[in-house]
Amino acid sequence: MTVTLIGAGNVGFHLGNRLFKKGIVVREVYSRNLENAAHLANKIKAKAINDLAKISPASDLYIIAVKDDAIASVSEQLSQVEGMRENLVVHTSGAAASSNISNYFKNYGVFYPLQSFSKTRKVAFSTIPICIEAGRKKDRKLLRKLGNKISQKVARISDTERAILHVAAVIVNNFTNHLFHIGQTITEKEQIDFDLLKPLIQETLLKIENLPPYEMQTGPARRNDKKTIKKHLKYLQKFPEYAQLYTLLTKSIQDAYRR
Numbered sequence: 001m002t003v004t005l006i007g008a009g010n011v012g013f014h015l016g017n018r019l020f021k022k023g024i025v026v027r028e029v030y031s032r033n034l035e036n037a038a039h040l041a042n043k044i045k046a047k048a049i050n051d052l053a054k055i056s057p058a059s060d061l062y063i064i065a066v067k068d069d070a071i072a073s074v075s076e077q078l079s080q081v082e083g084m085r086e087n088l089v090v091h092t093s094g095a096a097a098s099s100n101i102s103n104y105f106k107n108y109g110v111f112y113p114l115q116s117f118s119k120t121r122k123v124a125f126s127t128i129p130i131c132i133e134a135g136r137k138k139d140r141k142l143l144r145k146l147g148n149k150i151s152q153k154v155a156r157i158s159d160t161e162r163a164i165l166h167v168a169a170v171i172v173n174n175f176t177n178h179l180f181h182i183g184q185t186i187t188e189k190e191q192i193d194f195d196l197l198k199p200l201i202q203e204t205l206l207k208i209e210n211l212p213p214y215e216m217q218t219g220p221a222r223r224n225d226k227k228t229i230k231k232h233l234k235y236l237q238k239f240p241e242y243a244q245l246y247t248l249l250t251k252s253i254q255d256a257y258r259r
């Protein structure tokens with residue numbers, strides 16, 4: 001199987017390296033910026049290109065890993081390359097509908113790795129769920145086969161399910177990470193070592209391996225310790241934005257246990 005990667009950002013970088021490691025030939029890597037394309041392409045023995053019009057139509061699969069808002073325009077440009085029309089083209093987005101591609105290619109799909117990727121951080125790829133979808137059975141089979149080469153978990157997920165999963169993913173990952181950032185901002189501002197909180201952060205994550213998060217909730221909102229909540233809000237007067245978030249989340253926790 002030969003693959004062309006369109007996009008050399010966080011996902012392009014990790015996916016490209018994983019495919020290469022598993023012996024899948026990545027023919028070309030495209031990025032608007034040739035240096036970005038070359039940085040990845042050189043590592044995985046692919047050709048770097050920065051002109052979509054020059055993409056070879058000879059690959060078995062085209063993976064578009066550009067920012068969500070650019071998927072449709074990249075698909076459109078790709079569809080104008082001679083010999084491309086019959087090719088299988090997928091994107092890697094949790095949020096974008098497959099119509100971003102199916103509007104331009106009759107053989108379309110999605111290959112969404114459900115993980116948070118940063119170029120600077122290694123990931124355990126074999127544990128990452130790959131959510132696949134495609135218009136044709138034959139293409140679903142191909143995507144499943146590719147997914148199984150790079151991960152232990154491949155699941156067919158519809159556009160609707162994927163969009164919902166993505167909302168949940170943003171809440172559990174992006175929002176949680178933002179709360180870690182707030183914790184760090186507060187402790188650093190007060191010259192207290194943020195590392196003191198790390199075992200607590202780790203335990204929070206470990207606990208939900210076996211038990212539902214609902215059962216694992218502790219703290220003043222869960223216990224409805226009004227005096228403590230008041231004290232926290234008084235302290236947070238110096239961070240009005242965080243005070244708002246604290247109030248909102250406290251109410252959400254209290255509501256969950258009132259039902």
Ligand SMILES: NC(=O)c1ccc[n+]([C@@H]2O[C@H](COP(=O)([O-])OP(=O)(O)OC[C@H]3O[C@@H](n4cnc5c(N)ncnc54)[C@H](OP(=O)(O)O)[C@@H]3O)[C@@H](O)[C@H]2O)c1
Nearest residue numbers: 007008009010011031032033065066067068070093116117
């Ligand atoms: N990061 C994650 O954790 C994650 C996880 C799962 C899925 N995804 C999905 O994977 C896709 C890529 O995300 P990412 O995090 O890898 O993004 P990223 O690191 O920001 O990289 C974005 C890529 O898009 C290209 N790009 C941006 N605007 C473009 C345009 N108008 N035309 C052509 N190319 C354009 C950039 O090219 P240049 O280098 O030329 O600027 C870059 O290669 C998105 O659909 C995202 O939803 C991301």
